[in-house]
Amino acid sequence: xxxxxxxxxxxxxxxxxxxxxxxxxxxxxxxxxxxxxxxxxxxxxxxxxxxxxxxxxxxxxxxxxxxxxxxxxxxxxxxxxxxxxxxxxxxxxxxxxxxxxxxxxxxxxxxxxxxxxxxxxxxxxxxxxxxxxxxxxxxxxxxxxxxxxxxxxxxxxxxxxxxxxxxxxxxxxxxxxxxxxxxxxxxxxxxxxxxxxxxxxxxxxxxxxxxxxxxxxxxxxxxxxxxxxxxxxxxxxxxxxxxxxxxxxxxxxxxxxxxxxxxxxxxxxxxxxxxxxxxxxxxxxxxxxxxxxxxxxxxxxxxxxxxx
Amino acid sequence: xxxxxxxxxxxxxxxxxxxxxxxxxxxxxxxxxxxxxxxxxxxxxxxxxxxxxxxxxxxxxxxxxxxxxxxxxxxxxxxxxxxxxxxxxxxxxxxxxxxxxxxxxxxxxxxxxxxxxxxxxxxxxxxxxxxxxxxxxxxxxxxxxxxxxxxxxxxxxxxxxxxxxxxxxxxxxxxxxxxxxxxxxxxxxxxxxxxxxxxxxxxxxxxxxxxxxxxxxxxxxxxxxxxxxxxxxxxxxxxxxxxxxxxxxxxxxxxxxxxxxxxxxxxxxxxxxxxxxxxxxxxxxxxxxxxxxxxxxxxxxxxxxxxxxxxxxxxxxxxxxxxxxxxxxxxxxxxxxxxxxxxxxxxxxxxxxxxxxxxxxxxxxxxxxxxxxxxxxxxxxxxxxxxxxxxxxxxxxxxxxxxxxxxxxxxxxxxxxxxxxxxxxxxxxxxx
Amino acid sequence: xxxxxxxxxxxxxxxxxxxxxxxxxxxxxxxxxxxxxxxxxxxxxxxxxxxxxxxxxxxxxxxxxxxxxxxxxxxxxxxxxxxxxxxxxxxxxxxxxxxxxxxxxxxxxxxxxxxxxxxxxxxxxxxxxxxxxxxxxxxxxxxxxxxxxxxxxxxxxxxxxxxxxxxxxxxxxxxxxxxxxxxxxxx
Ligand code: NA
Ligand code: NA
Numbered sequence: 001x002x003x004x005x006x007x008x009x010x011x012x013x014x015x016x017x018x019x020x021x022x023x024x025x026x027x028x029x030x031x032x033x034x035x036x037x038x039x040x041x042x043x044x045x046x047x048x049x050x051x052x053x054x055x056x057x058x059x060x061x062x063x064x065x066x067x068x069x070x071x072x073x074x075x076x077x078x079x080x081x082x083x084x085x086x087x088x089x090x091x092x093x094x095x096x097x098x099x100x101x102x103x104x105x106x107x108x109x110x111x112x113x114x115x116x117x118x119x120x121x122x123x124x125x126x127x128x129x130x131x132x133x134x135x136x137x138x139x140x141x142x143x144x145x146x147x148x149x150x151x152x153x154x155x156x157x158x159x160x161x162x163x164x165x166x167x168x169x170x171x172x173x174x175x176x177x178x179x180x181x182x183x184x185x186x187x188x189x190x191x192x193x194x195x196x197x198x199x200x201x202x203x204x205x206x207x208x209x210x211x212x213x214x215x216x217x218x219x220x221x222x223x224x225x226x227x228x229x230x231x232x233x234x235x236x237x238x239x240x241x242x243x244x245x246x247x248x249x250x251x252x253x254x255x256x257x258x259x260x261x262x263x264x265x266x267x268x269x270x271x272x273x274x275x276x277x278x279x280x281x282x283x284x285x286x287x288x289x290x291x292x293x294x295x296x297x298x299x300x301x302x303x304x305x306x307x308x
Numbered sequence: 309x310x311x312x313x314x315x316x317x318x319x320x321x322x323x324x325x326x327x328x329x330x331x332x333x334x335x336x337x338x339x340x341x342x343x344x345x346x347x348x349x350x351x352x353x354x355x356x357x358x359x360x361x362x363x364x365x366x367x368x369x370x371x372x373x374x375x376x377x378x379x380x381x382x383x384x385x386x387x388x389x390x391x392x393x394x395x396x397x398x399x400x401x402x403x404x405x406x407x408x409x410x411x412x413x414x415x416x417x418x419x420x421x422x423x424x425x426x427x428x429x430x431x432x433x434x435x436x437x438x439x440x441x442x443x444x445x446x447x448x449x450x451x452x453x454x455x456x457x458x459x460x461x462x463x464x465x466x467x468x469x470x471x472x473x474x475x476x477x478x479x480x481x482x483x484x485x486x487x488x489x490x491x492x493x494x495x496x497x498x499x500x501x502x503x504x505x506x507x508x509x510x511x512x513x514x515x516x517x518x519x520x521x522x523x524x525x526x527x528x529x530x531x532x533x534x535x536x537x538x539x540x541x542x543x544x545x546x547x548x549x550x551x552x553x554x555x556x557x558x559x560x561x562x563x564x565x566x567x568x569x570x571x572x573x574x575x576x577x578x579x580x581x582x583x584x585x586x587x588x589x590x591x592x593x594x595x596x597x598x599x600x601x602x603x604x605x606x607x608x609x610x611x612x613x614x615x616x617x618x619x620x621x622x623x624x625x626x627x628x629x630x631x632x633x634x635x636x637x638x639x640x641x642x643x644x645x646x647x648x649x650x651x652x653x654x655x656x657x658x659x660x661x662x663x664x665x666x667x668x669x670x671x672x673x674x675x676x677x678x679x680x681x682x683x684x685x686x687x688x689x690x691x692x693x694x695x696x697x698x699x700x701x702x703x704x705x706x707x708x709x710x711x712x713x714x715x716x717x718x719x720x721x722x723x724x725x726x727x728x729x730x731x732x733x734x735x736x737x738x739x740x
Numbered sequence: 741x742x743x744x745x746x747x748x749x750x751x752x753x754x755x756x757x758x759x760x761x762x763x764x765x766x767x768x769x770x771x772x773x774x775x776x777x778x779x780x781x782x783x784x785x786x787x788x789x790x791x792x793x794x795x796x797x798x799x800x801x802x803x804x805x806x807x808x809x810x811x812x813x814x815x816x817x818x819x820x821x822x823x824x825x826x827x828x829x830x831x832x833x834x835x836x837x838x839x840x841x842x843x844x845x846x847x848x849x850x851x852x853x854x855x856x857x858x859x860x861x862x863x864x865x866x867x868x869x870x871x872x873x874x875x876x877x878x879x880x881x882x883x884x885x886x887x888x889x890x891x892x893x894x895x896x897x898x899x900x901x902x903x904x905x906x907x908x909x910x911x912x913x914x915x916x917x918x919x920x921x922x923x924x925x926x927x
Contacts, residue, residue, distance in 0.1 A: 054362040076881035174480035180549030331829035357869025367805035558787030588828040591819025
């Protein structure tokens with residue numbers, strides 16, 4: 001076989017744990033791309049933290065061609081319009097997420113195109129729920145609890161339910177829960193729910209929504225690929241990213257069951273889901289107003305499609 | 309140019325600059341950019357901006373300036389002189405005298421700080437001037453502080469254990485418990501060494517004045533009292549859940565100012581002098597930390613850590629051979645990469661292998677922290693060595709030589725942990 | 741021999757000698773130092789306020805860790821120039837004693853020039869970062885929503901101040917080298 005002068009890309013992910021499903025998905029993806037393009041494109045994965053570039057700066061790193069590819073779940077500071085699908089209690093199940101994601105896609109691509117980036121795919125994390133070491137079996141139990149949040153939206157939700165949101169770095173959370181600096185946190189079972197399992201006693205399975213991670217490629221690097229290679233890459237990404245999403249959902253169910261054996265897990269009643277939705281809904285409009293007309297327009301479309 | 313040759317050149321540049329008298333942080337940062345340039349020319353510099361921002365925009369690092377400020381205020385207000393005057397009376401009967409309080413102080417401070425740099429720097433800036441004036445052995449003073457600082461990540465809270473727990477999906481609470489007994493043993497071994505050394509060479513620790521009178525001992529207790537209250541306040545705020553360790557640095561600092569006004573001689577001009585000195589010490593330490601991040605970026609950019617680990621994993625060794633290889637790997641990496649970078653690079657690759665060898669992840673976490681501690685006091689980039697050297701006037705070689713015996717003691721503990729894993733696992737297995 | 745070329749002061753009980761051709765603190769270095777002191781005090785007051793508010797009133801500022809990080813960046817970079825002129829960055833000095841005055845002066849000139857080259861490279865990249873953050877409109881996805889170029893600006897400013905100090909030092913180095921050469925010829 002002739003030796004082809006292919007390209008080698010550096011890819012960076014926010015994920016610092018090689019053994020989690022999302023990172024394994026990336027490793028498989030880059031392997032497959034290497035094989036299916038006959039070595040025309042090799043992608044080297046750098047895990048979160050190894051390059052001293054922050055998770056929130058991955059969009060900038062791809063835009064500046066520091067890495068050619070990024071796996072970015074923390075893009076809101078660069079492309080705020082993406083937050084529309086993450087508003088608390090807006091999206092209730094994976095089918096709804098697909099619908100909303102399709103509505104958002106053109107706006108997302110356009111915002112990224114402005115920064116010289118091509119969005120080539122995404123995978124979706126399982127539902128975000130609330131965990132605590134204090135009794136948390138109903139919506140009103142949130143009252144008075146200090147919950148660690150990772151976005152202003154989540155903070156707003158906890159506030160509206162009568163709790164106090166606290167922001168802490170991920171590394172500080174275990175000690176903070178252990179000593180009662182915070183009572184609980186919002187995360188998925190297959191996220192930190194499992195990692196911090198010994199610190200929590202209650203899991204309130206109110207689904208706050210879904211978080212996606214975008215696969216980004218620097219436009220200049222992308223254009224250097226031949227159209228046929230581009231097609232292969234695009235197809236491989238779609239296939240394996242979807243597979244990752246499904247694998248994470250299955251894993252989440254599995255872990256949720258396992259964790260239910262060591263702590264009190266409660267699913268909210270439909271009335272509680274409705275009540276939580278009612279309380280947070282006024283915030284959607286506030287959010288859109290702060291983001292400008294384009295976001296407001298998108299939110300309108302999304303709410304119409306979901307009927308909420 | 310081959311990857312190995314590039315790394316060797318980067319190291320040669322580092323050692324030459326350091327040896328020929330370049331300021332330490334520059335001597336670390338400049339080879340980093342040279343190494344980047346060898347890999348990918350000017351394009352490799354494009355990441356420097358985001359890397360600078362990503363390295364230093366860190367709330368956890370704020371504990372460093374705040375604890376240094378606390379130490380400087382205690383120093384300038386005359387409180388640390390009183391503390392050491394009191395302590396010297398109280399420890400006069402113990403061989404090693406105030407050197408023992410270095411270790412004890414580091415162990416206590418370790419319980420409030422998650423970082424060995426903060427521990428070494430804070431206790432060091434209080435202790436070194438006092439030890440110097442009292443003519444304690446310089447090497448032993450510096451070495452005990454550089455090594456004592458490493459207790460900061462063996463006792464909980466420990467930033468290194470939190471990061472490892474996150475990476476390996478092990479319980480951080482159990483990891484914290486696992487560090488306690490090894491931490492106590494290491495503290496005891498350090499103290500025993502100092503006792504033996506100073507008994508054999510009495511000149512290393514000048515005899516403190518023996519006081520038998522009740523008034524003398526009461527006076528000493530009164531001297532130590534403010535510090536005891538301060539430590540109790542900081543520990544209390546953390547263990548009662550009022551504050552995270554980083555936050556405790558801030559309220560401890562405020563409390564320390566209050567104590568220095570009440571018990572000490574904290575005038576406005578003393579306060580200004582303390583602030584002035586704090587900026588110098590903090591600026592130096594943070595520049596070294598920043599330079600270490602740049603160096604670490606250059607190494608990760610090359611993927612050297614990945615290659616080395618993958619190589620070890622690919623050898624398919626027996627369990628004992630594997631451990632010797634891991635030991636060599638961490639000793640080498642410890643000289644090259646700052647501590648968190650070491651975890652990030654190796655644990656994800658090694659962890660699946662550990663599972664195959666049937667290694668307990670909690671036990672390995674404690675071993676890993678010990679390896680990191682060794683790395684932090686190993687020349688040439690053992691960061692604690694530079695930190696200690698940056699807060700006094702001694703030679704780097706004095707710090708290095710002073711640290712060697714403690715290095716050996718840590719190796720002994722490592723072997724003990726390898727033979728009796730229960731040392732680490734006793735507490736966690738008895739946890740709920 | 742390792743020493744800090746600081747003006748005479750008692751450090752760890754030992755007297756440290758002042759080094760040759762070290763410029764004194766000028767107004768730029770002094771301003772940087774004041775800003776660092778202000779940043780450290782703000783850090784302390786803000787974080788203490790967060791702890792008090794959370795424990796007494798059950799409210800969190802939710803911004804203390806974000807602002808604390810920005811202040812740390814400011815301290816890290818704004819301290820560079822003042823630390824440099826006050827000789828806070830330590831070095832290994834055993835070679836200088838063997839070089840003689842002229843060799844010592846020449847070594848210092850070369851190393852300060854290398855340090856300046858490094859700082860200019862860093863300055864270029866940091867300015868580029870701030871401009872890109874500004875153009876891209878990047879902000880922190882937090883309650884404050886801070887535009888990132890604002891806290892990032894302290895990095896090139898601090899580095900520029902260090903470049904200024906290095907240039908002043910280089911001029912002093914050249915004068916010292918000239919004087920040392922004349923002295924060595926005169927002998
Ligand atoms: Na600790
Ligand atoms: Na090291």
